[in-house]
Amino acid sequence: MSYCKECGHALKANSNFCPECGTAVQHVHTQAPPNPNPTPVFSTWLKKIKHASKKQKIIAISVIALLLIVIGGYQVGAKMTDKERIIEKFETALQEEDAATLTKLLESSDSRLEITEEEVTKLVALISETPSALQYFIDGLEQQANAFDGDYEQDSSTIFSLEKDGKTALIYDRYYIEVMPFYFEVATNMADTQIFLGDKEIAVTESEAFSKEFGPFLPGVYTVKASFDNDYALLENQQTIELLEPYHQEQYVDLTLYGEYISFNSEYQDIADSVTYYLNDKALDIETDESFGPVSVDGSVNAHAVLSFPWGDVTTEKTAVDSRYMNLQVSNPFSEEMQTDIIDTIHIFGQDMAVANEALDPSLFTTTTSTYQDDVATSTFNSMENWNKQWIGSYEKTVVDLDSFYLSQEEDQYVLNVNAALYFDAASYYEYEDEEIDTSEIETAEEINEWQLKLIYQPEDDAWLIEDHYGLWSFNPDNTVERVMEAN
Numbered sequence: 001m002s003y004c005k006e007c008g009h010a011l012k013a014n015s016n017f018c019p020e021c022g023t024a025v026q027h028v029h030t031q032a033p034p035n036p037n038p039t040p041v042f043s044t045w046l047k048k049i050k051h052a053s054k055k056q057k058i059i060a061i062s063v064i065a066l067l068l069i070v071i072g073g074y075q076v077g078a079k080m081t082d083k084e085r086i087i088e089k090f091e092t093a094l095q096e097e098d099a100a101t102l103t104k105l106l107e108s109s110d111s112r113l114e115i116t117e118e119e120v121t122k123l124v125a126l127i128s129e130t131p132s133a134l135q136y137f138i139d140g141l142e143q144q145a146n147a148f149d150g151d152y153e154q155d156s157s158t159i160f161s162l163e164k165d166g167k168t169a170l171i172y173d174r175y176y177i178e179v180m181p182f183y184f185e186v187a188t189n190m191a192d193t194q195i196f197l198g199d200k201e202i203a204v205t206e207s208e209a210f211s212k213e214f215g216p217f218l219p220g221v222y223t224v225k226a227s228f229d230n231d232y233a234l235l236e237n238q239q240t241i242e243l244l245e246p247y248h249q250e251q252y253v254d255l256t257l258y259g260e261y262i263s264f265n266s267e268y269q270d271i272a273d274s275v276t277y278y279l280n281d282k283a284l285d286i287e288t289d290e291s292f293g294p295v296s297v298d299g300s301v302n303a304h305a306v307l308s309f310p311w312g313d314v315t316t317e318k319t320a321v322d323s324r325y326m327n328l329q330v331s332n333p334f335s336e337e338m339q340t341d342i343i344d345t346i347h348i349f350g351q352d353m354a355v356a357n358e359a360l361d362p363s364l365f366t367t368t369t370s371t372y373q374d375d376v377a378t379s380t381f382n383s384m385e386n387w388n389k390q391w392i393g394s395y396e397k398t399v400v401d402l403d404s405f406y407l408s409q410e411e412d413q414y415v416l417n418v419n420a421a422l423y424f425d426a427a428s429y430y431e432y433e434d435e436e437i438d439t440s441e442i443e444t445a446e447e448i449n450e451w452q453l454k455l456i457y458q459p460e461d462d463a464w465l466i467e468d469h470y471g472l473w474s475f476n477p478d479n480t481v482e483r484v485m486e487a488n
Contacts, residue, residue: 004018082175083145083148083162083164083173083175084145086105086162086175086176086177087138087141087142087145087162087177089101089105090102090105090138090141090160090177091134091138093105094124094127094134094137095134097124097125097128098124099117099120099121099124100117102120102124103115103116103117103120105176105177106120106177106178106179107163107176107177107178107179108178108179108180108181108216109178109181110181110215110216112216113179113181113216113217113218115179115218119218119220120218122218122220123218123219123220126220126221136158137158137159137160140157140158140160140161141160141161141162141177144161144162145162148162148164148175157246158246159179159180159219159244159246160177160178160179160180161177161178161180162175162176162177162178163175163176163177163178179218179219180219180246180249181215181216181217181218181249182215182216182217182218182219182243182249182250182251183213183214183215183216183217183249183250183251184213184214184215184217184222184224184241184243184250184251184252184253185211185212185213185214185250185251185252185253186203186210186211186212186214186224186226186253186255187210187211187252187253187254187255187256188205188210188226188237188254188255188256188257189208189209189210189256189257190205190208190210190228190235190257190259190294191205191206191207191208191210192204192205192228192230193205193210193226193227193228193257194226194227194228194229195224195225195226195255196223196224196225196226196227197214197222197223197224198222198223202214213250217243218243219243219244220243220244221240221241221242221243221244222240222241222243223238223239223240223241224238224239224240224241224253224255225237225238225239225255226238226255226257228257228259228294230294231279231280231282232279232280232293232294232295232296232301233259233260233293233294233295233296233301234296235257235258235259235294236257237255237256237257237258238255239253239254239255241253257294259293259294259295259296260293260294260295260296260297260324261291261292261293261294261295261324262291262292262293262295262297262303262321262323262324262325262326263290263291263324263325263326264277264288264292264303264305264326264328265325265326265327265328266305266307266316266327266328266329266330267316267327267328267329267330267333268307268314268330268333268407269288269305269307271407271408271409271414272307272308272309272314273308273309273310274307274308275288275305275306275307275308276305276306276308277292277303277304277305277328278303278304278305278306279292279295279301279302279303279321280301280302295321296321297321297322297323297324298322299320299321299322300320300321301320301321302318302319302320302321303318303319303320303321303326303328304316304317304318304319304328305328307330307333309333309414310414310457310459310462311334311335311338311457311462312334312335312338313335314330314332314333314334314335316328316329316330316331317329317330317331332402332405333405333407334405339402339405341463341464342405342416342418342455342464343398343400343481343483344483345367345455345463345464345465345466346367346398346400346418346420346422346453346466346483347398347483348366348367349365349367349368349422349453349466350395350397350398350422350423350424350483350485351395351485352364352365352366352367352368353365353395353422353424354393354394354395354424354426356377356381357391357393357426358390358391358392358393360381360384360385361381362374362377362378362381365377365466367465367466368465368466368467369456369465369466369467371467371468372465372466372467372468376467376468376469387430388430388431388432389428389429389430390428390429390430390431391426391427391428392426392427392428392429392439392442392444393424393425393426393427393444393447394424394425394426394444394485395422395423395424395485396423396424396425396446396484396485397422397423397482397483397484397485398420398421398422398423398482398483399420399421399423399475399477399480399481399482400418400419400420400480400481400482400483401418401419401420401475401476401477401479401480402479402480402481403476403478403479404417404418404419404452404476405417405418406418413456413457414456414457415454415455415456415457416454416455416456416457416464417452417453417454417455418452418453418455419450419451419452419453419472419475419476420450420451420453421448421449421450421451421475422448422449422451423446423447423448424446424447424448424449425444425445425446425447426444426445426447427442427443427444427445429442449469450471450472450474450475451469451470451471451472452469452470452471452472453466453468453469454466454467454468454469454470455467
């Protein structure tokens with residue numbers, strides 16, 4: 001029961017005015033005190049579920065389970081894709097030299113870079129040689145992680161960088177470790193040169209001015225080699241390059257090859273019809289004034305030349321190549337057959353001389369040129385006649401110095417000089433008019449004429465004829481051949 005505050009008259013419940021004095025009645029609503037032990041929402045749900053139907057219970061439990069899975073999965077996914085977690089996995093893999101895990105973690109900005117476990121293993125082994133490098137790499141990654149948290153850029157100063165790209169599962173930020181790709185340019189100076197990276201051939205040059213960039217490659221230490229190998233030389237240039245510095249991402253490798261180019265010279269090459277040079281018995285397509293290379297000059301290659309003359313080819317001695325300038329010696333500018341013919345010519349000349357000297361008749365010479373008969377022999381015999389000088393005797397033999405053969409060219413004629421000693425059993429005497437001398441009483445003695453004989457080649461007859469002879473200061477008997485007159 002309530003009462004009017006003005007007149008004290010009793011008021012009915014929910015009355016808005018006093019029936020006695022008409023004063024407005026104010027209603028005071030009293031709020032119940034809070035329950036010190038409220039029922040949790042989840043407990044309320046459980047109570048409701050407890051009293052719900054079986055179908056409602058199944059739906060409710062499914063919803064709760066789904067919520068738990070979503071919430072738990074989010075937490076797990078966030079943990080797994082967290083940048084700190086990525087760095088931690090990277091650090092652990094480096095410490096344990098776990099190339100397989102690192103291969104999965106690493107990515108590159110150059111899609112051409114093949115990140116294989118084999119190459120990563122080499123990189124890990126290299127890093128393990130410098131223990132301080134590990135912490136250096138991790139510090140750099142953590143600085144980049146802090147930069148992402150602070151929303152500012154942090155450039156990497158190492159070969160590894162932390163990068164963010166898109167979302168994972170459309171929810172989480174995607175972080176990964178990027179490894180820097182490296183490149184190098186190789187230059188060399190010879191065509192057909194093989195370029196090797198380690199033991200693997202990566203190129204064969206097509207020109208003498210070769211330059212090409214290779215890459216991308218994982219960071220590491222690599223051996224690059226240029227190798228030129230032919231029948232005459234093996235040339236190599238090898239360099240070790242370190243692809244480890246971020247500020248030297250592209251490097252230049254000079255693999256210039258230094259091979260010897262040799263020049264040839266051969267006695268008589270200037271007067272030969274043609275000259276062909278050989279290395280290891282293979283003909284070279286070069287002129288006499290050209291050099292050829294590259295060639296090893298360590299004596300492993302031999303050289304010779306073949307000179308062509310109207311009377312046949314002449315081969316020089318084979319010589320080991322041990323210099324840039326090869327002088328190829330010709331022991332004899334004639335074939336064995338031609339040399340024999342020349343010696344026989346001199347031998348016949350000795351026989352003819354004995355007969356012609358007795359008769360004082362130049363026409364009796366059969367192995368001489370007309371110049372010899374008309375000039376040399378005629379002059380000699382005229383002089384003898386003028387002095388009433390006579391010659392009597394016989395030819396015995398000829399000794400030819402085989403080392404004295406020397407070929408030259410005079411006015412388009414081939415000239416051969418040969419030293420020979422012609423032996424006679426002879427005597428000279430003077431016979432005047434009205435004087436008769438019994439030649440059987442004249443004593444003969446050995447007469448040796450040591451001459452340098454000059455022979456001229458006759459291309460129409462393919463023969464050598466004697467044109468002149470000159471006296472020698474001395475005759476060398478060390479390497480000789482004889483032709484002896486057979487007894488009648």
